[in-house]
Amino acid sequence: MSHQSMVHRTATMARTYSASPARVFAAWADPEIRRLWGSPSDEVELRIDAADFRIGGEDQQTCVVQGEPVAFVTGRYHDIVPDRRIIYTEVISEADALLGMSLVSAEFIADGSGTRLELTLQTVAVDGSDLLDGVEEGWTSALDRLGAQLMAVV
């Protein structure tokens, strides 16, 4: 409407896998493997509509729940160093409303015979349409939370 709200946040997470950096990297590079692990939750099926794993290449993915598309993800690769590093952006939208986007930096570090994966997500969320449907009832709970916070401080 009149103006858009935004929230920014950076998160880091790390995992250590028993597989070599080459195999972990391949799991990101190969869309067939990525389809198997790339869904954000067990309820969501990831459909890969287009995949172009090279610098400047673009991915198109659809998150599908019970046969219905619920979100669209457009990825663009900005830096690829085989077995070492992938930097790309993910734009998440819903119908024609932008929900947010993230700069995803993945680093594959040899760790013995395995791999330490370090992931950094730099995310911005913008107010899309459906996100704000619950504003009215949400406000009540926001006041409740504020009240609880004040009680905790006093």
Added chain:
Amino acid sequence: MPNIRSPDSTALDRGFHALADATRRGVIARLAQGEASVADLAAPYDMALPSFLQHVRVLEEAGLISTVKTGRVRTCRLEAERLAALNRWIAEYEAGWAARLDRLGDILDRKGDTQ
């Protein structure tokens, strides 16, 4: 690791102060039903407009509402819950990534004997 520091006391003070007034609570209640112009918000109150604008400014400085001026009309809307909704979205997005990385580990383990 979740952030367990106490809430920013300055922001809390502002929020507390902003809600410690019947007029300002009334404005919040009205805005919970949707955006409104300052003139519409002021109408129910027997108050000079500059005084009413002071209340609007207190709410805005507390981050509870935002205002935007289009021509001669200043429109207000609730902000705190909007930002909370955006924060929730990012938290879900990040949780989705954590789930992805765990599933990737499962897949690598399963295929581990092929290489």
